[in-house]
Amino acid sequence: MSNGHVLTPVATEVLSVRHELRDTATLSLLPPPGGAPFAPGQFSMLYVMGLGEIPISLSGDPAESGLWIHTIRGVGNVSQALVRAIPGDRIGVRGPFGSAWPLDRARGRDVLVVAGGIGLAPLRPLIYRLAAEPEAYGRITVLYGARTPEDILYFHQLQAWKESARFHVRVTVDSGADDWSGNLGPVTHLISPVDFDPASVVVFTCGPEIMMRFVIRLLLGLGVAGERIFLSMERNMKCAVGFCGHCQYGPHFVCKEGPVFGYDQVAHLLAEKER
């Protein structure tokens, strides 16, 4: 963090832009000076002049701390402006904020990563870490669901991970054209206990809340303990530092105790409507 107020961004430069999908781009930024390293699962607040500031997960490899990488899907004012950014643009950044995927918990065990849509972005730093030393874990499975084949994020990277002997990578889409020969249907259809030992697997999931609910219900049914399931929650955020109250989820501030939670921390909340 800078020496300024915790709510004041630091100006930074967009170094490069990669157009991932028709509505999604990945921006590389210079980290804020004094640059605290980030951990997989954490997020930043990105500010666009006059438009606003939004939470966006760090999606790059934490080992490359000289660059802060964010993958943004344009859904509204600020996110669309970020997707349209070009190299050399200046934006504001604050962070890193929030909790991290507890990768340590997975050492020596099977790992299951389940992502939906843009939810793959906050999981990518974790996958980079898994890929960096796969021998430290048991079997590693990455399951990803996208809306259509055109919405598959990090397509080439998923292919590359698939090549790695230790990785199982499977992708599905909700609907595909005739030339799609891959899986069709929700990501839950890809979950199979053939890939992991339910008694010890550690699960990391991020995607639409409804998807995560179904994924977790299925895993609990297979005998995976709630204390080995971790998810990343999304709530409205205005400050990222516990001052604005917007991100409250039951007793939790998603910006401070989250976005990554252990399932047991939030099980009762997930079961209720309008939390």
Next chain:
Amino acid sequence: MNARTIFRFDASRLGDLLDGIAERGYRLLGPVAREGAVVYDELGGADDLPRGWRDHQDPGRYRLERSDRNLFFEFNMGPHGWKKYLLPAEEPLWRALWRGEEMLFEETNVDDGKRAFIGVRACELAALAMLDRVFGEGDFRDDRYLARRANLFIVAVNCTRAGRTCFCTSMDTGPEARSGFDLVLTEVAHGGAHFFQVAAGTTRGDALLDALAFEEASPADRNLAKRLLDEAARSMGRHLNTGGLPERLAGSGEHPHWQRIAARCLACANCTMVCPTCFCNTVVDRPALDGRSAERIRCWDSCFSADFSYLHGGSIRQSTGSRYRQWMTHKLSSWVDQFGASGCVGCGRCIAWCPVGIDITEEAERIGEELS
């Protein structure tokens, strides 16, 4: 409890005390009677206090009336809280601007100077202590809040009368001010006498009292003051049974009573605006017309608004019932998880200022009862 000396002074000298504070460079802020309510504003001196006014409060009702007792502090809580001075309802945080190709951020200075809060009640001290936890403790601190807080001189006033919407004894916050003040006053009118008892809570308070050279309070004076406080404690208009309440509310998610409250609640957000601990805020970006700069403004917000829980695709809390549930469970339950104490200090403001008279003590009891 501090072992400091308790002094007394005749009510006619209250002005000297306030002048003494002003002479030390503090701007005086305190209660004034205006447009039918006691609100907080600048004070020129003791003459601006709402002397001789007293309020009557009930669910959805607040009325000021003349009292022949002619006391300085016979009223209880008005719609204002001190939070408006520490977390302004609208506050520019910073300005982003282009200088050539570069983007710069200029923070807006906090320049409120030294300020004295006059007439802070025990429940309000508890509310200030709570805001301190929200903005001044933990991993992130709000320097703006802390700068304002550091420049305060606090004159507390013990409540010698409780309102019909008060329940500070239930929340263990009053009616007696125990800590968090520079000076604490108790106003006593008995027989023909009208005097104040005063004690310091800090060395700054000590210094001021030394300079004023008041006489020490006699044991008889102190007994009188104590009796008034006991009476206030006994005359609480409302009561909330807090035993096990946080747990009951935490487990009340699907309770049918939320929908019954929702049928009455207008989601007007009055309760959150008047509540002295409600701190939620949002930000607004105001670009300059020439597009070369933009100001970021922090404003009070309320969990009763639809935007509050907005995510791409819609609000999480669509129904009024879910918003009221969020508000009340935050106040009385999750606040304890987050900050170690209830977010309700028992001031009763939300009860009086709710246009339809929804009473937090009554609704909390209902939720508790029907579950068990």
